[in-house]
Amino acid sequence: MVDGGGSGLRQRRKLQTKREIARAALDLVLARGLADVTVEDIAAAAGVSARTFFNYFTSKRSAVVPGPEPLSQDVIERFVADQETPVLDGLFGLIKSHLAEWPDVRQQMQCAHVLVTTYPELMSVLHERVAEFERVLVDAVARRLDAPEGDRRPRVAAALVGALVKASFMGRADEGDDPLDDLNACEAALRSLLIGSCSEGSPGHRPAQRKSPE
Amino acid sequence: MVDGGGSGLRQRRKLQTKREIARAALDLVLARGLADVTVEDIAAAAGVSARTFFNYFTSKRSAVVPGPEPLSQDVIERFVADQETPVLDGLFGLIKSHLAEWPDVRQQMQCAHVLVTTYPELMSVLHERVAEFERVLVDAVARRLDAPEGDRRPRVAAALVGALVKASFMGRADEGDDPLDDLNACEAALRSLLIGSCSEGSPGHRPAQRKSPE
DNA sequence: AAATACTTTGCAGTGCCTGCAATGTTTGCG
DNA sequence: CGCAAACATTGCAGGCACTGCAAAGTATTT
Known part of the structure; x- marks a missing residue:
């Protein structure tokens, strides 16, 4: 839902709110501690409903930890x-x-x-x-x-x-x-x-494929 | 709570019930699916209360996956x-x-x-x-x-x-x-x-310690 | 302007998980 | 044995994460 397909503007808006939610989550958790922040708190701080929060993140925890940029x-x-x-x-x-x-x-x-x-x-x-x-x-x-x-x-x-x-x-x-x-x-x-455990194969050395129990 | 210290008999009894809970959890999940098994179901099948379940396992999921034998x-x-x-x-x-x-x-x-x-x-x-x-x-x-x-x-x-x-x-x-x-x-x-990327250090080769930004 | 697609939201419900206090059971000691 | 202390189990009450559904709002197309 959050990415893929869309008029490009819609798309950007969603990324924007996603960032806002993530930022709100991070700020609140750093300030008050993970256990003392509810999803409702985060949603409120981000200006969306609690239900919408779960449209963007699958869990509270995943919203807190920043997602990495994908490999280009x-x-x-x-x-x-x-x-x-x-x-x-x-x-x-x-x-x-x-x-x-x-x-x-x-x-x-x-x-x-x-x-x-x-x-x-x-x-x-x-x-x-x-x-x-x-x-x-x-x-x-x-x-x-x-x-x-x-x-x-x-x-x-x-x-x-x-x-x-x-x-x-x-x-x-x-x-x-x-x-x-x-x-x-x-x-x-x-x-x-x-060094030392490199080019001295202990069991076998064949590069590919699977086991060979024939 | 579940291990460490005790009269040895108590100890064994606890390990026993822990196994029973784990077994019940596994059996039920394999039979009916993870989502269709509640903690209460597992506890009932193991003959303990739901509250006791959480004395032995911190989560439903951790009860299902068998814990490995510790390294001797x-x-x-x-x-x-x-x-x-x-x-x-x-x-x-x-x-x-x-x-x-x-x-x-x-x-x-x-x-x-x-x-x-x-x-x-x-x-x-x-x-x-x-x-x-x-x-x-x-x-x-x-x-x-x-x-x-x-x-x-x-x-x-x-x-x-x-x-x-x-x-x-x-x-x-x-x-x-x-x-x-x-x-x-x-x-x-x-x-x-x-093979090939072994003994040809690309950045540095010093075996231990930390960075050296002095 | 109307029809269409998409998003947000409220609501209600399920169930995980926790702290607390009471009850039952083992263990150690005199 | 009988008592006390330690420990385990349990019930209860409650908070909160998370989900599905249907209604309402908002952008997009014709």
């Missing part, structure tokens, strides 16, 4: 087309491009971090968001690798990147830290961990 | 003590040991998979469970590496393993598949992805 098609296509750099490196680069493209994403991440550490219940929203993100990545990797149906690499690659993002998210120390620094630090940590 | 201290200590094999390999081995030790965990995973694919809302429970799991792993890795406070490797390593478990979980094709096979396939996929 441009960045994705560049990743898919680039057969040069290794897949994982390409994915990391993709994320960094994204952060570079929308600077306010970093602010949102810091905000989300505060929220999640204050109200652990919001973690589920974050997991969902990352999962959404990963779905896009799975698709991109599959296209880039021209992967067959059962190939697990897209999912694994996307999950790995998602895990790294979450780890960088959870592991931050100062609030002032730039998420990009965090991400780089985590990537470095990953690489240092990989 | 034994397996953990073995991992921590083994300075020989690389960390990540050790972690994979740890998981496999766990699966080998409790065969019914595999059954639970298959069950959870059915549930999650049928009712995506249950995904959050699964995320939570894996996160719990990861916390244990973070601790173990930190001890094994004797990692200082800000070291990101424990978190990254744990997140990576968690991601792999989730990927193997989500990527399964046939219901009949053995989760262990899935996990091995995912590990193979990971290794194949790492």
Whole structure:
């Protein structure tokens, strides 16, 4: 309902109110605490009815945590087309491009971090968001690798990147830290961990397909 | 309330009823669907009051998805003590040991998979469970590496393993598949992805600590 | 201006989940 | 055993998230 199709003006108006609701939700929660803010409060602050709130957000929690900018098609296509750099490196680069493209994403991440550490219940929203993100990545990797149906690499690659993002998210120390620094630090940590367990396959090494219990 | 401290008999009795509630919840949901089962139904089927249900489970959803056996201290200590094999390999081995030790965990995973694919809302429970799991792993890795406070490797390593478990979980094709096979396939996929992006550090390579913006 | 599509809203209802206080049951101790 | 203290279960009352439905309002097309 909230997006897709429409006369463009209608469309913008809806995005506008969605932002207003989200902003109201965030402000109120930061001011009074998650438990002491009802959906009615948020709706009232945003100037809509409580019922309308649920036309825009599926839950109170999801309204509070800022939704991330979607990956731009441009960045994705560049990743898919680039057969040069290794897949994982390409994915990391993709994320960094994204952060570079929308600077306010970093602010949102810091905000989300505060929220999640204050109200652990919001973690589920974050997991969902990352999962959404990963779905896009799975698709991109599959296209880039021209992967067959059962190939697990897209999912694994996307999950790995998602895990790294979450780890960088959870592991931050100062609030002032730039998420990009965090991400780089985590990537470095990953690489240092990989040394030694890299090109020495323990079970098997076949790149694609599924199990082989024949 | 439900665990920790007690005369041992009380303790067992509580575990018993917890199992009964969980079983009732699972049975009912599989039979009638998640939305068509109320907490009262579950409580009644388990022979307790609805109020008691919430003494054992924090939510209806968390009662439905089977909770995993905790990692045995034994397996953990073995991992921590083994300075020989690389960390990540050790972690994979740890998981496999766990699966080998409790065969019914595999059954639970298959069950959870059915549930999650049928009712995506249950995904959050699964995320939570894996996160719990990861916390244990973070601790173990930190001890094994004797990692200082800000070291990101424990978190990254744990997140990576968690991601792999989730990927193997989500990527399964046939219901009949053995989760262990899935996990091995995912590990193979990971290794194949790492070829090429392994020992060629892109930004920096320092193993531990934090950023360095001085 | 009228018909049409879309959005907002009110209303009523279901059911999750919580705190509190009372009741029942185990356990430990004399 | 008998008593007291700890603990578990339960009922009750209530708040609030969330949903479906139908009416009312508002933009869009002809």
